[in-house]
Amino acid sequence: MSTSVRVRFAPSPTGPLHIGGLRTALYNYLFAKKHQGTFVLRIEDTDQNRFVEGAEDYIVESLNWSGIPYDEGPGKEGEFGPYKQSLRKDIYKNYVDELINNGRAYYAFDTTESLQKLREEAEANGEKFAYGPQNRLSLDNSLKLSSEDLQKRLDANEAYVIRFKTSPAQKLFLKDEIRGHIEVDTSVLDDKILFKADGLPTYHMANIVDDHLMEITHVIRGEEWLPSLPLHVALYEAFGWEPPKFAHLPLILKPNGKGKLSKRDGDKLGIPVFPLEWKDPKTGSEAAGYREGGYLPETLINTLALLGWNDATEKEFYKIEELIDRFELKRVHKSGAKFDPEKLKWFQQHYLQEADLDFLVKEYEEILKEKNLQTETEYVKEVVSTIRERAVFVDDFWELSSFYFVAPSEFNKKSSKKAWKTTTSELMTEFAEFLSGLKDFSEENLEKEIKNWITSHELGFGKVMQPLRLSLVGAMQGPSVFHIATSIGQEETLKRLKTAINHFS
């Protein structure tokens, strides 16, 4: 009997992985690693109608990019495979048969149409139709068939489903690791379908069998599964298996208003809801991803980790190892959390500052290359290290540093008005002459010389520095003017000064 922790993330390959799902995966990962356990990825593809091409690869890639790779799963076969439910068909069949044989499940021949009709009738009376203990004997199923009649219909290849025979009026005491004890009366349960007419199990069936066979010790999943917890516990009981521990995670809600975070909300606020960009193979619709949006995986992980969990300290920034070290299921919240784009941005800014300089340089060089600029890595490195503190994304670099590479194409109107007065052109002409005579154009010497020049001319610093900045940058922004001038060089500095003087004269 093994006691090591085994958890699973069990998404359905019906489309891109939502960040709510990614957080579920993250918490599973953290819990597994914290306990030196195993993080399993299981693909729940028992619904053939909803299968979407590429979704499985997307899930795997998302996990990898986010830095929470799985230990066992598709492509990483362990001793509990296969890890795709469509490949486990035969396994489930044996287990349902077991349930039928011991009277905990039965065949039902009711057609979709006949059930639909019953549902509509009930609704017309303001009631809700449920296939269960109250009415199962009046419906078309094996409970009222002799074994010969049943066999006859099965032999005739009549379509059927297999339903769980839920026990009437019994109190079920459930325990959730996050929410504590929950008491449910089984009389509110219905006879859920375990096996569909297409020969594949439903989620409920497959999930119980797989979790048992894969020796899953803790089921950590979204809150939307809480209502089916009684069914799942009842199934474990019917099989005589010991159920794993359960933990249901709160939802991630939209920033403003109410309800779950959706793709629409993301589009509206300009934040992605998916880790990676996704293009739907059927509809062709595209959805933005964090990776392509320039977010670092650390940003997403840190944000998601703190959305519904904290370690009771005032710490805000966590490396994945720190999360693993401090994560506790008991400290996961019960209530849903609204996603805050502002805080996301704050984390991103932080992680951009922490990012490896060489990595940022490499990324920026890609952008510069697209702009057909010939650059030297050392120079780009110098530029990136001085402007990165102003950036949130690598994509901000160009706007913040274009003047290190090319002359400004225009002069900001407001800044021009403020910095360039009527006498400025004359002054700057004289100043340019002075600059052209300088031998040592290093940042240090430049600063010293310029300051001396200004003082000896009995001028205010702003009188010279502001037009100089405007000439070199095109606006009143950016790093030290001396740094910029030294970087672009004496010749280019003078050229830009002349351009500005001509422009404003």
Added chain:
RNA sequence: GGUCCGUUCGUCUAGGGGUUAGGACGCAUGGUUUUCAUCCAUGUAACAGGGGUUCGAAUCCCCUACGGACUACCA
């Protein structure tokens, strides 16, 4: 409608019988930076409502309101 879950600053949250109800994001103000951003400092703002229990309730209990999930031959 039914079942279940939830509710502390605008947002993420700490606190679980006696606290000036703490922190972070945001926002505002000031400082630094002769620019801008960063950075730093200060400020802003909350226990959903009503009943109990108790000397004392944000904290325990009940009710109400509000929010959410589920209610498929989907997961």
